Amino acid sequence: MNQMTDLSTSDTSPMLRVTDLAHRVSLETDTLTILQGVSLEINRGESVAIVGRSGSGKTTLLGLLAGLDTPTEGTVALDGAEISSLSEDERAKLRASRVGFVFQSFQLLPALSALENVMLPLELAGIDAPEVRAKELLVRVGLGERLNHTPRQLSGGEQQRVAIARAFASDPVVLFADEPTGNLDNRTGQDVSDLLMALNREQGTTLVMVTHDEQLAARCGRQLHIEAGILTEPESARERAH
Amino acid sequence: MAAKQKLMSVRRDWRERDVRVVLVALVIAVATVATIGLFASQLQRTLVSSASSFLAADRQLESENGRPVPPGWLEEARDRGLETGQMIEFSTMVFGETGFQLVSVKAVSDEYPLRGEIEIQPGADESRSIVDAGPGRGEIWINPRLLRLLELEVGDSLEVGNLELTITNLLIREPDGGFRLSSLAPRVMIHVDDVVGTGVIQEGSRVEYIYLFAGTENLLDDYYQWLQPQLEPSHEWEGVRDGETFSRSLERAERFLLLGGSLAVLLAAVAVAVASRQYALSQRDTVALLKTLGLPSKGIGRLYLRRLALWGLVGVLGGLLVALPLFWVLVRLLSDVLEQPVDFYLDPSALVPALLTALVSLFAFAYPPIRRLRHVAAMRVLRSQPGETGREAIPDMVIAIVAVFGLVWMYAGEISLVISLLGGLALLLVALALLGGLMVAALRQVRGGGNAWRLALVGLYRHRRASMAQMAVFAMTLMLAATLILVRTSLLDDWQAQLPDNAPNHFLINIAPDAVDDVEAFWADRDAPLDTVYPMVRGRLTELNDQPVKEAVSKDERVGALNRELNLTWMAALPEDNEIVAGSWFTPGETEGVSVEAELAEQLGLVLGDRLTFTIGSETVTEAITSIRTVQWDSMRPNFYMAFPPGGGLTDMPGTWITSFHLDQSNKVALNEFSRRFPTVSVLEIDHIIERIQQIVRQVTQAIEAILALILAAALVVMAAVVSATLRDRQREGALLRTLGGQQSLLARSTMLEFALLGFFAGVLGVLAAEAAVYALQVRMFEGGFSWHWQVMLPIPVISAVLLALFGRWQLRPVLSVSPMLLLRRLE
Incomplete structure (x- = not known):
């Protein structure tokens, strides 16, 4: 863990660098452009919301x-x-490392207990003493x-807490969140996002979050807007970022 | 437990419906194949040893040239761990106080009989008893008929050649005496060491030396390998398998068991294929998540491969856990039926097909869809991805079909079986495609509405791809099950016909021509009418087309029929169970020609028109062959190699008459009176042999029923697998329908109707395909004729419709019993 922290503090290159990214999907008759001309840098330790x-x-x-997927054009580092x-x-x-x-829908493995769900990425990354x-x-x-409860025995908010624990388990340098409160009521969503933000700060992780929840987006250091596949960044936010 | 390990644990897997289906299918397949393998192996062993008593040994070596075999042959057998024994058979005169009589002597060594037992009676009015050794030196056991012929008593002495022997018992039944009609003289049994003392056997005497061998099949085979090169044409090595009576029934039973096993393999393969495809589909989200969490595709492959191996292990262990007790029960039944303890014979090699079945089912059927899980996109965690088009599965299907038919072929060893089943299946698919097209066209016309029928038809149309796939699997399953039921039915009928309850169980031999009418009247009065009474003349085939027969027939041909006198007869009508295969039967009034038994004709290379010369006593008769006919040797009726027309060449030859008839146990006392009134007629009691054969047939029938039950269970598992495959969609749909206001009863009725329709059409298709397969099977494998089986076939579509309707209703019960709200949430 310390090693990771060292790495992120000593290295000043951006955590994510996106250049001229485009993504298209071929349909039966024509091609659908989902993303185009996306360029972007996200620094270490930043928290970024992508809103749209x-x-x-x-x-x-x-x-x-x-x-998780590869772009049609452009590069992602x-x-x-x-x-x-x-x-x-x-x-x-x-x-893994x-x-x-x-995720919005938690994506816990229903057959594993809360503890085992969190252990899984640790085991996959080959980390000692995962338990x-x-x-x-x-x-x-x-x-x-509630270590030994299975996802079915947990409420939505609790399931998302397990998912958050799992996300931080292998000491990631960057955390991706897809509508993390999308399936939760306001109050629970608030608790879950508090937890996510707190852990993110504690661990010094870079956070990239997709949401349509303006309130949640506002808690991130930087907000990006996306519309019809084109990414824009409000002036004020960009200044803050650089 | 580590989470990754737990992901692969069978206990966890068991909670998943699809895995349960795969495991149950594997267990049933392994259990069926293992039970069949073990039982077939045990059955063969038991029947051989039970039938071995007909030889008094496992094998006999007969020397028909009047000389004993080299002593080294027997020493070698003993050195190899075989038991041996010896008999000498010859005919001679015996002399009592009041007269003399030609008898057939059987001299036996101490070891006789190696298999089976002897039934004796210490006096005419005493009770019979069973012993396992022959007479000692100085003793003679005699047929009760001789007692009357020579007016003897037990305890009297009897001269055989130079030796005086004491009658100590009456010989009622000898284990190896039943089927030889050649010796018409009454039997006596003495000890082999007394033979020299009688001085009866001289150089050139007609005497048969018979050697008995018993031991394991392997030892016997090895010994025969050693012995075979040294045998001369006059030596004959006889095993039970060569005997006529058992082999045909046994072979057909074995084939049936193999067919059953093959079908079990096919059904299991289908179930495993359907369930694992379903399982693979359900695992896509998990795989996507594991990939997202950083498990490379190689790791995914290993994870699922190890899981498959675990399933295989569970399937095999579970299958054996089912098979062994089942086998135990079957063997216990066997020993009950045979009224003798049967040693368990766990043949490890019989388990090999079971293991192979598990392996092939898993790797040719379960593995391909699971292997493709590696290609699931990680992106799936964020958004559902386009599913499989089905085209990817085509090479898998080819591999699977080749693998499973290879397995069936290896297992049953019959290419005709593979072709029959493949042909049936191909036919099924063609019919299905036709019916499917018609149905889709017809269903398109149906518009939805509040009526259960319409809803059911719309349902079929809406799920037409799934419906067609389900129907294909149902029809295939039903075809396989129906095939087995049909073959079983015809096999049992055939056996029943072969040995009906009133099958002849006594032979009367040596009836003097002028006594025939009296004998017939005697038994007619006692409600035991005789079958046809045939004249029997003993003669030797000496010339073929005016050439000595031994020259005309190539030396390699060791035809037993040439070495001994044949039973010749004349008859007007062809016996019911004989069949003319060449030429034509005698027309009334025809007096020339001879009809020859087909196998002998083939062995000797005889064709219609060949001239056969027979030597009968000092006379010769020459006739041309006018017909060739098949004979049912196991019919328990007199059978003849050569038949002449009445008034033909045989008519004036000296002969006696022979017949068989059925005598109830309760009527057996009449035999005593018969023997008093007709002392010269030999009665051959084969009722105990018939009874034993019937017992064995009953036993095999039970085994077949047990196997059938297992296979039908496999069929049900397949159906369950297929219905379960669409269960989630159906439940979701049902829940939505109820949410939108559909009534429970409407939903229940339309679902049942939909499944009933599926079941019915699948049943019709399956039955038609089964008829086609059975036609091919019966003609090729079971050598039977073919007839339609409406009585068996008609109920199948109806039963399948009802079963599926109930099953569909049962599967839908969560949708019908809980509130739609709860249900939708649960299905989310």
Whole structure:
């Protein structure tokens, strides 16, 4: 963990650098442009919200930034690694060691307990004593009493807490969140976003969040707007960023 | 437990419906194939040893040239761990106080019988008993008929050649005596060491030396390998398998069991394929998440491969856990039926097909869709991705079909079986495509509405792709099950016809021509009418087309029929169970020609028109072959190689008459009176043999029923797998329909109707395909004729419709029993 922190403080290159990104999908008759001309830099430790309406391309952008998919054109560099030139397995390896995720629909494995869900990325990354670390995190997110409950036995808010614990488990340098409060009521959403922000600060993680919740977006250091596949950044925010 | 390990734990898997189906299908397949393998192996062993008593050993070596075999042959057998025994058979005169009589002597060594037992009676009015050794030196056991012929008592002495022997028992039944009609003289049994003392056997005497061998099949085979090069044409090595009576029934039973096993393999393969595809679909989200969390595709592949291996292990262990007790029960039944303890014979090699079945089912059927999980896009965690088009699965299907038919072929060893089943399936698919096209066109006309029928038809149309796929699997399953039911039915009918309850169980031999009418009247009075009474003349085939037969027939041909006297007869009508295969039967009034048994004709290379010369006593008769006919040797009726027309060449030859008839156990006392009135007629009691065969047939029938039950269970699992495959969609749809105001009863009725329609059409298609497959199977594998089986077939579509309707209703019960609100949330 310390090593990671050292790395992020000593390195001044951006965590994410996106150049001339475009993404198109071929349909039966024509081609649909989902993203075009996206260029962007996100620095280490920054928290960035990508805001836009449904269908604006924000989820696609998140997937490309996280290396879940590869763009039609342009490049994405994550922590210095050129994602589009990596094979799928190399990208998986990169994700295992440096990237955390929080999803709108939680994406917990229903057959595993809360503890096991959090242990899973630790095991995949080959980290020692995964159980100790996973317990620590679950205690941190307030679920120390519910380690052995399966997702079905947990409420939506609790499930998202487990997901947050899982996202931070392998000490990621960057965390991607896709509408993390989208499936939760206001009050619970508020609690969950508090937790997410707090952990993010504590761990010094770079946060990239997709949301259409303006309030949540406002809690991020920087906001980007996306509409019809084109990314824009309000002047004030850009100044703050640089 | 580590989370990653837990992801692969079978206990966790068991909670998933699709995995349960895969595991249950595997367990059933392994259990069926293993049970069949073990039982077929045990059955063969038991039947062989049970039938071995007909030889008094596992194998006999007969020397028909009047000389004993080299002593080294027996020493070698003993050195190899085989049990051996010896018999000498010859005919001679015996002399009592009041007269003399030609008898057939069987001299036996101490070891006789190696298999089976002897039934004796210490006096005419004493009770019978079973012993496992023959007479000692100085003793003679005699047929009760001789007692009357020579007016003897047990305890009297009897001269055989130079030796005086004491009658100590009456010989009622010898294990290896039943089927030889050649010796018409009454039987006596003495000890082999007394033979020399009688001085009866001289150089050139007609005597048969018979050697008995018993041991494991392997030892016997090895020994025969060693012995075979040294055998001369006059030596005959006989095993039960060569005998006529059992082999045909046994072979057909084995084939049936193999067919059952093959169908189990096919059904299991279908179930495994359907369920694992479903499983693979349900795993896509998990795979996408694991990839997102950083598991490379190689790791995914390993994860699922290890899981498959675990399933395989569970399937095999579970299958064996089912198979072994089942096998135990079947063997217990076997020993009950045979009224003798049966040693368990766990043949490890019988388990190989079971293991292969598990392996092939998993790797040819379950693995391909699961392997493709590696290609699931990680992006799926964020947004659902386009699903499979089905085109990717085509190479898998080819691999799967080749693999499973290879398995069936290896397993049943019959290319005709593979072709029959493949042909049936191909036909099924063509019919399905036609019916499907018609149905879709017809269903398109139906508009939705509040009526259950319409809703059901619209449902079928809306899910037409899934419906067609389901129908294909149902029809295939039903075809396989129906095939088995049909083959079973015809097999059992056939056996029943072969040995009906009133099958002849006694032979009367040696009836003097002028006594025939009296004998017939005697039994007619006692409600035991005789079958046809045939004249029987003993003669030797000596010339073929005016050439000595031994020269005319190539030396390699060791035809037993040439070495001994044949039973010749004349008859007007062709016996019911004989069939002319060449030429034509005698027309009334025809007096020339001879009809020859087909196998012998083939062995000797005889064709219509060949002239056969027979030597009968000092006379010769020459006739041309006018017909060739097949004979049912196991019919328990007199059968003849050569038949002449009445008034033909045989008519004036000296002969006696022979017949068989059925005598109830309760009527057996009449035999005593019969023997008193007709002392010269030999009665051959084969009721105990018939009973034993019937017992064995019953036992095999039970085994077949048990196997059938297993297969039908496999069929149900397949159906469950298929219905479950669309369960979630159906539940969601049902929940929506209810939310939108559909009534429970309407939903229930339309679902049941939809499934009933599916079941009915699948049933019709399956039955038609089964008829086609059975036609091919029966003609090629079971050598039976073909007929339609409406009585078996008609209920199948109806039963399948009802079963599926109930099953569909049952599967839908969560939708019908809880509030739509709860349901929608649960299905989210």
